[in-house]
Amino acid sequence: NAGVMQNPRHLVRRRGQEARLRCSPMKGHSHVYWYRQLPEEGLKFMVYLQKENIIDESGMPKERFSAEFPKEGPSILRIQQVVRGDSAAYFCASSPGLAGDSYNEQFFGPGTRLTVL
Amino acid sequence: AQTVTQSQPEMSVQEAETVTLSCTYDTSESNYYLFWYKQPPSRQMILVIRQEAYKQQNATENRFSVNFQKAAKSFSLKISDSQLGDTAMYFCAFMGLGGAQKLVFGQGTRLTINP
Numbered sequence A: 001n002a003g004v005m006q007n008p009r010h011l012v013r014r015r016g017q018e019a020r021l022r023c024s025p026m027k028g029h030s031h032v033y034w035y036r037q038l039p040e041e042g043l044k045f046m047v048y049l050q051k052e053n054i055i056d057e058s059g060m061p062k063e064r065f066s067a068e069f070p071k072e073g074p075s076i077l078r079i080q081q082v083v084r085g086d087s088a089a090y091f092c093a094s095s096p097g098l099a100g101d102s103y104n105e106q107f108f109g110p111g112t113r114l115t116v117l
Numbered sequence B: 001a002q003t004v005t006q007s008q009p010e011m012s013v014q015e016a017e018t019v020t021l022s023c024t025y026d027t028s029e030s031n032y033y034l035f036w037y038k039q040p041p042s043r044q045m046i047l048v049i050r051q052e053a054y055k056q057q058n059a060t061e062n063r064f065s066v067n068f069q070k071a072a073k074s075f076s077l078k079i080s081d082s083q084l085g086d087t088a089m090y091f092c093a094f095m096g097l098g099g100a101q102k103l104v105f106g107q108g109t110r111l112t113i114n115p
Helices: none
Strands: A005-007 A010-013 A019-024 A031-037 A043-050 A053-056 A065-068 A075-079 A088-095 A112-116 B003-005 B010-014 B019-021 B024-026 B032-039 B046-052 B064-069 B074-079 B088-096 B103-105 B109-114
Touching: A005 A088, A010 A019, A019 A088, A019 A112, A031 A075, A031 B103, A043 A065, A043 A075, A043 B103, A075 A088, B003 B088, B003 B103, B010 B019, B019 B109, B024 B074, B032 B064, B032 B074, B046 B064, B046 B074, B074 B088
Parallel strands: A010 A112, B010 B109
Antiparallel strands: A005 A019, A019 A075, A031 A043, A031 A088, A043 A053, A065 A075, A088 A112, B003 B024, B019 B074, B032 B046, B032 B088, B064 B074, B088 B103, B088 B109
16 A cells, blocks of 8 residues: 655746645545645644545645645645745645544655755 | 644754653643654654543553653653664644644754764
């Protein structure tokens, strides 16, 4: 059973370009979380998605950032018109999405390191 | 909102020694989990140990154990017989079981095990 896959592992963009980060959850997982890790900091929650739905986007910057998790295919985190401050490691985690207050373990991908020149 | 605080930015010990990493948290929730994650230079997030808040018994995983003090909102990690491979960033994290179950991380402690 393959783990959570993220690609690309490294992405370099110039200021003003778009960045697209992809996350394929573990088989059977229908929930995806995106976290951002700025240099020398802990991970910060960005967004929580289920298939075709954004459940919680309270950690997403109001502008330039968007996320989707379509019925088919990977989850995508999209950053438009990137700036140097967007340089960070972006981690995706997936979980099975058990009902109610059951604990849902999150399994992390290897991350995508975005560098904005 | 929940907060997680790790007050030790860096720690360094000799191989085979025991080291304790500190973590405090703040929450009004009654049902939650606490975690320690390891992040080696590869940047992969590795779950080290997990504690359920309603369990009084401290979790242990081989050389790793926690000291969970619920009233004090303290959750420290003890690494016994430390090994060179334990060198990494260690993050304490909180997860409330209501709602989105998002993880809230501390700032991290950089642990170096010296030969």
